Amino acid sequence: MSHSVRTSALxxxxxxxxxxxxxxxxxxxxxxxxxxxxxxxxxxxxxLILVLALLTLIGTVLAQAPAGMAADKEAYASWLDSVxxxxxxxxxxLDSLGFFSIxxxxxxxxxxxxxxxxxxxxxxxxxxxxxxxxxHPRTVVSGGFYQHAALHAAVPVAASPATAAExxxxxxxxRHFRTIVTRxxxxxxxxxxxxxxxPFGTVIxxxxxxxxxxxxxxxxxxxRNTEFAATIGSRLDVxxxxxxxxxxxxxxxxxxxxxxxxxxxxxxxxxxNGQQVAExxxxxxxxxxYGDVTFYQSFFGPAADLQVKDASGTxxxxxxxxxxxxxxxxxxxxxQVPIPGKGYLVYLIGVxxxxxxxxxxxxxxxxxxxxxxxxxxxxxxxxxxxxxxxTIGDLEFTFLRERQFTGLIVARDPGAPFVWxxxxxxxxxVALVFFFPNRRIWARLRRSPEGSLLEVGAVTRHDVVFESGxxxxxxxxxxxxxxxxxx
Numbered sequence: 443m444s445h446s447v448r449t450s451a452l453x454x455x456x457x458x459x460x461x462x463x464x465x466x467x468x469x470x471x472x473x474x475x476x477x478x479x480x481x482x483x484x485x486x487x488x489x490l491i492l493v494l495a496l497l498t499l500i501g502t503v504l505a506q507a508p509a510g511m512a513a514d515k516e517a518y519a520s521w522l523d524s525v526x527x528x529x530x531x532x533x534x535x536l537d538s539l540g541f542f543s544i545x546x547x548x549x550x551x552x553x554x555x556x557x558x559x560x561x562x563x564x565x566x567x568x569x570x571x572x573x574x575x576x577x578h579p580r581t582v583v584s585g586g587f588y589q590h591a592a593l594h595a596a597v598p599v600a601a602s603p604a605t606a607a608e609x610x611x612x613x614x615x616x617r618h619f620r621t622i623v624t625r626x627x628x629x630x631x632x633x634x635x636x637x638x639x640x641p642f643g644t645v646i647x648x649x650x651x652x653x654x655x656x657x658x659x660x661x662x663x664x665x666r667n668t669e670f671a672a673t674i675g676s677r678l679d680v681x682x683x684x685x686x687x688x689x690x691x692x693x694x695x696x697x698x699x700x701x702x703x704x705x706x707x708x709x710x711x712x713x714x715n716g717q718q719v720a721e722x723x724x725x726x727x728x729x730x731x732y733g734d735v736t737f738y739q740s741f742f743g744p745a746a747d748l749q750v751k752d753a754s755g756t757x758x759x760x761x762x763x764x765x766x767x768x769x770x771x772x773x774x775x776x777x778q779v780p781i782p783g784k785g786y787l788v789y790l791i792g793v794x795x796x797x798x799x800x801x802x803x804x805x806x807x808x809x810x811x812x813x814x815x816x817x818x819x820x821x822x823x824x825x826x827x828x829x830x831x832x833t834i835g836d837l838e839f840t841f842l843r844e845r846q847f848t849g850l851i852v853a854r855d856p857g858a859p860f861v862w863x864x865x866x867x868x869x870x871x872v873a874l875v876f877f878f879p880n881r882r883i884w885a886r887l888r889r890s891p892e893g894s895l896l897e898v899g900a901v902t903r904h905d906v907v908f909e910s911g912x913x914x915x916x917x918x919x920x921x922x923x924x925x926x927x928x929x
Contacts (some may be wrong), residue, residue: 481563490557497553501544504536526685546662548799554659558652565648572641575880581633583884583899591884591899593909595916599923603630603887603894609887609922613915619883632885643874646867652715653864660857664734670850670904673762675746677713680852684735690848693742706742708848736857741766741849746790747842758782758837763790764847773797780815781837787815788839790874801825806839809834881908883915 480486507518525542526533540547542689589596599606607630610619618632665682672678672690680686688710695706712720712728722730724763730737743766750759758781765775774797777790791808793799802808805828810820826832831840883900902908 470638478563478567480505481560482567483560487557487560487564490553490560494550494553494557497544497547497550500541501550504541504544506544507542510572510769545658551659551662554655558655561648561652565645569642569645570750572645575641576638577640579622579635579882581624581634581884582631583886585886585897587884588886588897588899592902593900593912595896595898595912597896597898597916597920598890598892598894599895599896599920603889606630606887606896606919606923607632607885607895610887610898610919611923613918615881617911617915619881628889630887632883632887634883634885636881637878638880640874640878640880643871643876643878645871646874647871650864650867650871653860653867655864657670657857657860657862657864660860661855662857664795664854664856666851666853666855667769668740668851669766670852671745671766671847672708672710672850673747673764673847674845676762680735682854684854685715686732686735687716688737688850688852693848694847695742706739706848708739708742708850712735712737734858736853737850738851738853740851743849744792744795745845745846745847746789746792747776747845748779748790749836749840749842750781750788751840752784753836753838758784762845762847764849765790766770766847768794773799774802784837785814786837787812787817789820809839811837812836879905879908883912890914 502586505528507521520536522533522542529536536542540549544550588596601609607623610632611623614621614632614634617636619636620638622633624631624633633784668678668681670678672688674690674693677687680688690708691711692709693706696704698704705725707723707725708720709723711718712730712732714732720730720732724730724739725738726739729739736796743764745762745764747762748759749757751757759779761779763777763779765777767776768774769776773794775792775794778787779790789810789812791802791810793802793804802825806825807828808823808825809832811822811834813821822834824832824834826841828841828843831838832840843901881900881902883898885896885898887897888895896919898912900908900912902912
């Protein structure tokens with residue numbers, strides 16, 4: 443008694459088992475079918491991916507305007523002027539093409555929508571056939587399949603077809619295969635599969651990419667402010683059309699023996715259109731979330747309460763000013779504030795923590811007043827004492843007291859839930875494909891002079907484990923029937 447197990451050199455010519463093995467057949471020339479054929483084409487998907495990669499490269503190489511700045515024409519024009527020395531005469535061209543905000547440009551959005559449509563069309567096209575394969579598989583194949591299948595074997599056994607079928611089913615079930623038996627007189631066909639839902643991993647993975655791209659598009663409409671500094675005791679508008687304002691009511695910090703901070707925390711009160719909506723003490727790894735806006739603890743430093751009055755005694759400004767920047771030599775802490783109604787820009791300069799400056803004593807602050815925000819030379823420079831009003835030009839400045847500020851990262855990313863859902867779906871889809879590969883086996887048993895002839899065939903796509911297991915399966919069936927007799 444002998445048998446042979448071979449990997450056919452004619453595997454590419456094997457008979458299609460079901461629609462998954464064959465190509466797509468579309469007839470008709472109507473517009474819908476042409477569009478459908480276009481979107482499910484692999485060439486279309488590849489071309490769109492390449493274009494999207496090119497746009498992403500452009501967005502990585504070229505400077506990108508800060509999120510939300512395009513809505514402020516003056517701020518955007520100022521930003522364009524800042525990059526003009528780098529790009530020269532190309533600045534206006536690149537700006538008109540939207541390359542300075544590539545990820546929110548019409549180019550990026552259009553390609554993303556087209557690629558999402560292509561992926562969705564491919565998934566819709568493939569899903570019904572995967573369902574049919576899993577629920578209603580083709581259980582009987584022609585004799586030609588057993589000769590040309592990627593894996594095939596012919597085993598004469600000294601047992602009846604029924605006995606041989608039972609032995610085959612037992613071996614398949616021991617390997618956790620589902621079996622379906624079809625009988626036609628003395629001829630018995632056995633179909634077996636394992637991980638029949640595994641191919642749906644490709645659909646899940648494709649849909650996950652759509653979720654991730656949708657999240658990226660939605661995220662382009664968000665913002666991220668990494669320099670949001672709130673003086674303790676002052677309320678500050680978040681802006682960016684959120685309607686939110688935040689007040690830092692307290693701040694605490696602790697340090698290690700070497701002087702580095704071990705912990706710092708801010709108690710934040712959040713207001714929506716003037717009404718308190720949230721309150722939380724935040725730390726570096728414990729942010730405050732309200733809707734799709736998140737407040738992260740990031741940094742801290744000194745601040746100064748400043749009051750500014752005009753000649754009539756009207757208060758133009760009275761609030762805390764964070765000294766959130768440092769001088770190049772690290773000796774000074776610097777803040778700035780525009781004066782409403784005057785167009786002045788005032789720089790507040792104090793001594794950095796742990797430093798000494800002979801021109802600015804303890805309890806003092808240096809003020810530099812510029813008549814316009816773009817002026818390079820101050821109209822006045824004066825050191826003022828805490829609590830003592832000082833007249834500079836036509837304004838009266840009073841350094842009221844020293845304070846602290848807390849530095850926050852304020853971000854709104856409406857696409858984040860989609861990105862997270864897409865990432866989870868992508869991991870699930872990839873896991874299904876690689877760890878639960880669909881394996882299918884067909885077998886046919888016919889009477890022969892020796893008893894029965896068992897023919898077994900299977901399709902495989904680079905599944906080395908399945909290829910070795912196929913040979914072991916055939917050998918185990920042969921051993922199980924070695925003592926049987928035909929009847």
